[in-house]
Amino acid sequence: MAAVxxxxxxxxxxxxxxxxGQAAGTAPDAADAARLAVFDAAVAADDRIEPRDxxxxxxxxxxxxxxxxxxxxxxxxxxxxxxxxxxxxxxxRKAILMAKVQDEAGHGLYLYSAAETLGTSREELLDKxxxxxxxxxxxxxxxxxxxxxxxxxGWLVDGAAITNQVPLCRCSYGPYARAMVRxxxxxxxxxxxxxxxxxxxxxxxxxxxAMAQDAVDRWWWxxxxxxxxxxxxxxxxxxxxxxxxxxxxxxxxxxxFVDICVPQAQALGLTLPDPDxxxxxxxxxxxxxxxxxxxxxxxxxxxxxxxxQRITQRRRxxxxxxxxxxxxxAYAAKHTTPSIRTAQPAQHVEETA
Amino acid sequence: MSAALALGDDALVLSHRLxxxxxxxxxxxxxxxxANIALxxxxxxxxxxxxxxxxxxxxxxxxERSFRNxxxxxxxxxxxxxxxxxxxxxxxxxxxLYERLAAGGGEFADLAAKAVKEIAYHRDHAEQWxxxxxxxTAESHERMQAGLEALWRFTGEMFQPVEGLDATGSGVDPxxxxxxxxxxxxxxxxxxxxxxxxxxxxxxxxxGAGRQGLHxxxxxxxxxxxxxxxxxxxxxxx
Numbered sequence: 001m002a003a004v005x006x007x008x009x010x011x012x013x014x015x016x017x018x019x020x021g022q023a024a025g026t027a028p029d030a031a032d033a034a035r036l037a038v039f040d041a042a043v044a045a046d047d048r049i050e051p052r053d054x055x056x057x058x059x060x061x062x063x064x065x066x067x068x069x070x071x072x073x074x075x076x077x078x079x080x081x082x083x084x085x086x087x088x089x090x091x092x093r094k095a096i097l098m099a100k101v102q103d104e105a106g107h108g109l110y111l112y113s114a115a116e117t118l119g120t121s122r123e124e125l126l127d128k129x130x131x132x133x134x135x136x137x138x139x140x141x142x143x144x145x146x147x148x149x150x151x152x153x154g155w156l157v158d159g160a161a162i163t164n165q166v167p168l169c170r171c172s173y174g175p176y177a178r179a180m181v182r183x184x185x186x187x188x189x190x191x192x193x194x195x196x197x198x199x200x201x202x203x204x205x206x207x208x209x210a211m212a213q214d215a216v217d218r219w220w221w222x223x224x225x226x227x228x229x230x231x232x233x234x235x236x237x238x239x240x241x242x243x244x245x246x247x248x249x250x251x252x253x254x255x256x257f258v259d260i261c262v263p264q265a266q267a268l269g270l271t272l273p274d275p276d277x278x279x280x281x282x283x284x285x286x287x288x289x290x291x292x293x294x295x296x297x298x299x300x301x302x303x304x305x306x307x308x309q310r311i312t313q314r315r316r317x318x319x320x321x322x323x324x325x326x327x328x329x330a331y332a333a334k335h336t337t338p339s340i341r342t343a344q345p346a347q348h349v350e351e352t353a
Numbered sequence: 354m355s356a357a358l359a360l361g362d363d364a365l366v367l368s369h370r371l372x373x374x375x376x377x378x379x380x381x382x383x384x385x386x387x388a389n390i391a392l393x394x395x396x397x398x399x400x401x402x403x404x405x406x407x408x409x410x411x412x413x414x415x416x417e418r419s420f421r422n423x424x425x426x427x428x429x430x431x432x433x434x435x436x437x438x439x440x441x442x443x444x445x446x447x448x449x450l451y452e453r454l455a456a457g458g459g460e461f462a463d464l465a466a467k468a469v470k471e472i473a474y475h476r477d478h479a480e481q482w483x484x485x486x487x488x489x490t491a492e493s494h495e496r497m498q499a500g501l502e503a504l505w506r507f508t509g510e511m512f513q514p515v516e517g518l519d520a521t522g523s524g525v526d527p528x529x530x531x532x533x534x535x536x537x538x539x540x541x542x543x544x545x546x547x548x549x550x551x552x553x554x555x556x557x558x559x560x561g562a563g564r565q566g567l568h569x570x571x572x573x574x575x576x577x578x579x580x581x582x583x584x585x586x587x588x589x590x591x
C-alpha cells in the first residue's frame with residue numbers, strides 16, 4: 001500500500017485531509033480528487049487499504065456496516081447452537097459444540113476489533129445492534145429444534161458462510177481481509193464437524209436418520225437466503241464489487257453453494273427439499289427451485305420465528321452484565337497509575353479486564 | 354476407581370454449569386473465558402471417567418444418587434458473582450489437590466500434571482474477578498460478598514476423604530489441603546476488600562453429601578436436561 005500510505009499522516013480522516021488541503025492553498029475538491037485517484041489506483045492494483053490510508057467516506061461507511069453486521073452475526077449466532085450445549089448427547093459432541101461456540105465469540109472479537117480500525121467502537125456497534133439499527137444474518141432467526149439442527153447449521157449455514165467469506169480473504173480492506181483468513185480456517189473446521197455429525201445421524205438408527213433429514217429440510221432454504229437478495233435486487237452489490245469488498249455476486253455465490261451441496265447431500269444419504277434441483281448439462285451447473293423471498297423479507301423485517309427472542313437475550317445479557325463491566329472499570333481506575341489512566345479511557349480498560 | 358469417579362464428576366458437573374453461560378456472559382471476553390474453562394474441565398472429566406468405564410455411559414446413564422461430585426460444583430450459576438465465588442472456592446481446592454497429585458507420583462500423576470496448568474489459569478481468572486468485583490463498585494462488592502456467603506457452607510466437603518484416593522498411590526489426603534486453601538482464599542478475599550464468611554462449612558445432615566451420592570435439589574433437574582436426549586435413544590451412537 002505504498003501508493004496510498006505516502007500521505008497518510010494528514011489523511012487519517014477526510015476532515016483533516018480537507019484541512020490539510022486548504023492549508024496548502026489547494027482547493028479541497030481538487031485535493032479530494034487527487035486522493036480518490038490514489039485510492040482507486042490502489043484498489044485497481046489489488047493493493048490493501050489500511051486504517052490510516054485515505055478512503056472515501058462511503059467506502060468507510062459500507063465497511064463499518066458490513067463488518068458490524070458480520071460481527072453481530074457471530075455473537076447472535078452463538079444462541080441457536082448454545083441452545084444445545086446442555087443437551088449434547090455425548091461428551092465428545094458436547095466438547096466440539098462448546099469449542100465452536102467459543103470460537104464464534106472469538107470471531108466476534110476479531111471483527112469488532114477490525115471494525116474499530118475504521119473509527120468506531122465495539123460499544124457503539126453493540127448499542128446499534130441492541131437498538132435494532134444494525135442487522136445480523138437472517139439465518140439466526142430460525143430455531144434449533146433438535147440435535148440434528150446443530151449438524152445442519154455446521155454443514156449448511158457454516159458452508160454458506162464459508163462460500164461467502166472465502167472471497168473476503170482478498171477484500172480490499174486489509175484488517176477485514178486478515179480477520180477473514182483466521183476466521184475461515186476455523187469455520188471450515190466447524191463445517192466438517194457439522195457434516196460428520198449429520199453423517200453419524202444419517203447412518204445411525206431410523207429415528208436419528210429421520211432427525212437428520214428433518215433438520216436439512218428446515219435449514220436448506222434459509223441457508224440459500226444467506227447469500228442475500230437476487231442480483232437484480234441487491235442494493236449494495238455493484239459498488240461493493242467496484243471497491244473489491246465483494247468479489248462475486250449473490251447469485252454466483254448461491255449457485256456455487258448449490259453445486260457444492262448436491263453431491264455432499266448424496267454422500268450423506270440425505271435429500272435436499274427441492275424437487276427442481278437437477279444437473280444442467282448446458283450450463284455445467286445445477287438448476288434449482290425458486291426461493292420464497294417473501295419469507296426472507298419478513299425475517300429481515302423482524303418477523304422471523306426467533307427475531308424477538310434473539311435480540312431480547314442479547315440485550316438482557318448486556319444489561320445484566322452492566323454491573324460487571326462497571327466493576328471492572330472502577331477497579332481499573334483505582335488500580336491504574338494516573339498517567340496510564342489518562343491514556344486509556346475507562347471504556348477501553350473495561351474491555352481488556 | 355471411585356476416586357476417578359469423584360474427581361471426574363466434579364469436573365463434569367462444573368463444566369456443565371459453566372456451559373449454561375454460553376450466550377449470556379456480561380462481556381465477550383467472558384464468553385470466551387467461561388467456555389474455555391468449561392472445555393478444560395470437560396477434558397479432565399473425560400480422562401478421569403474413561404479410567405472407570407465408558408465416559409458416555411457414566412455421564413448419561415447414572416442417576417443422581419450414583420454421582421460422586423461435590424455439592425459445591427452442582428450449585429446453579431446465579432449471577433456472575435455467584436459463579437465467580439463457586440469458581441474461586443473450587444479452583445483453589447482443585448489447584449492444591451492436583452499439584453499434590455502431580456507431585457505424588459501415583460496413578461493420577463500424569464493426568465494431574467497436565468490438568469494443573471489449566472487449573473492454574475482457572476484459579477487466576479477466579480481470583481482476578483474476585484478482586485474486580487470485591488473492589489469494584491458498591492453493587493459489585495455487595496454481590497460478590499453475597500456469592501461468597503451463599504456458597505460458603507458447601508466448602509467443608511472438599512476436605513473430607515475421597516474414597517479410593519489412597520489406593521491411587523498419590524499419598525494425598527484432602528484434609529491436609531484445608532489450611533492452604535483457607536489461607537489462599539482468605540488472602541484473596543481480603544485483598545478484594547471482602548469479608549470471609551463465618552458460617553458453618555459442613556452440612557448438618559449426618560447422612561453425608563455429594564461424595565456419598567447425596568445431592569442438592571437443583572442437581573436432579575440439571576441431570577434431566579443433560580441426559581434427556583441420550584436416554585431417549587437407547588443404544589444409539591452420536
